[in-house]
Amino acid sequence: MINNVPTVFAILVVLAALAGPANAAEIAEQPAVATPGNAGEAERILGAKLLVCNTCHGENGLPKNASAPIIWGLQENYLLKQLHDFQSRDRDSDVMIWMATALTPAELGSAAAYFAKKNWPARPATVAATSPPAAVAVCAACHQQNLVGGLAAPRLAGQKYEYLVEAMRRFADGERTNNADMRRMMEAISPADREAMARYISGL
Ligand code: HEC
Ligand code: HEC
Numbered sequence: 001m002i003n004n005v006p007t008v009f010a011i012l013v014v015l016a017a018l019a020g021p022a023n024a025a026e027i028a029e030q031p032a033v034a035t036p037g038n039a040g041e042a043e044r045i046l047g048a049k050l051l052v053c054n055t056c057h058g059e060n061g062l063p064k065n066a067s068a069p070i071i072w073g074l075q076e077n078y079l080l081k082q083l084h085d086f087q088s089r090d091r092d093s094d095v096m097i098w099m100a101t102a103l104t105p106a107e108l109g110s111a112a113a114y115f116a117k118k119n120w121p122a123r124p125a126t127v128a129a130t131s132p133p134a135a136v137a138v139c140a141a142c143h144q145q146n147l148v149g150g151l152a153a154p155r156l157a158g159q160k161y162e163y164l165v166e167a168m169r170r171f172a173d174g175e176r177t178n179n180a181d182m183r184r185m186m187e188a189i190s191p192a193d194r195e196a197m198a199r200y201i202s203g204l
Contacts, residue, residue, distance in 0.1 A: 046110050049103065053111070056095075061121030069163040073120030078154035079112035081178075091178045123158060130203070133196045135189065142181075147201055157204035164198035 056065035061072035071079065085091035086100035087108065103111060140146075142153035149155030156164065170176035172186035172194065186194065 046107055046114075049107065050111060050114060053099070053115075057115075058121075061118060062123060063160065066162060067166070069167075070121060070123075070159055071115050072118035073155065074116060075149050075151070075154050076112050076116035077151060078149070079116055080109060083108040083112060085178045091176060120155065120158065130196075130200055132200055133193060135193065136197055136200060138185075139197075139201075147204060156201050159202055161198050161202035164202055165195055168194045168198060 053071075056063060056068040057071050058064050058068075061070060063070060082091060083100050083103070086093060086096040087103075087105075089097060100108065136147075139156070143156050144150040144153070147156040149157075167176065168186050168189075169191070171179070171182045172189070172191075174183065174187075177183065189197070
């Protein structure tokens with residue numbers, strides 16, 4: 001799902017530059033890999049890499065890229081699992097596979113912690129609040145009351161409609177296979193009902 005190929009290439013150039021400094025002066029100032037135990041250095045290096053994420057996920061937490069979800073304030077365990085799943089290709093997304101493989105395993109953990117600590121961004125209401133579709137009650141069993149997420153399942157409340165409806169469709173059509181429960185549930189719900197749910201959930 002790449003809707004802006006030039007942007008992606010520009011980003012990859014930045015990531016490559018961060019991974020291997022181009023000249024000696026840069027090497028002296030900022031090594032590609034932090035000296036073990038030097039937390040400040042690790043933070044500076046990772047900080048620069050994480051700025052790249054903002055290109056699509058937004059520097060205020062509101063995504064700029066149409067297909068990119070809100071990741072600020074998502075549960076840390078969920079973020080980490082997704083980054084691992086992209087890295088191991090258990091979850092398919094050309095762009096995120098590139099991004100996740102540009103980070104080391106240790107950096108995946110730091111990236112997850114970094115975005116989980118941010119506050120979920122306030123978003124202008126785009127849809128009028130509707131009454132909940134009946135099946136939404138089932139979702140709360142794992143996604144928690146009001147679908148704010150928890151250890152068992154990620155936050156859905158207030159996520160972008162376009163992303164939710166597409167994520168649900170991918171589970172239903174077997175394109176996203178990194179959770180068997182979600183696949184089975186989404187297969188059993190009609191596309192029209194999934195849309196109604198996504199609309200309601202994005203308005204929470
Ligand atoms: C070129 C745009 C782009 C960049 C840059 C980017 N992402 Fe993404 N990201 C996306 C898109 C698009 C998706 C949705 C993928 C899908 O549809 O499955 C996504 C999904 C994710 C998800 C899954 C969220 C969820 O709710 O399941 C995480 C986590 C994530 N990105 C983290 C990052 C991190 C960390 C970085 C920086 C290292 C980053 N992204 C950089 C476009 C981008
Ligand atoms: C049995 C527990 C369970 C129930 C019930 C459940 N989910 Fe989930 N859901 C999960 C888990 C766990 C994940 C994370 C899967 C992964 O690791 O990618 C998830 C992920 C999702 C995602 C993707 C989120 C993202 O950021 O990409 C959506 C959308 C979603 N669920 C919608 C729903 C809806 C709508 C319902 C109710 C009809 C529902 N779920 C019911 C466990 C559940």
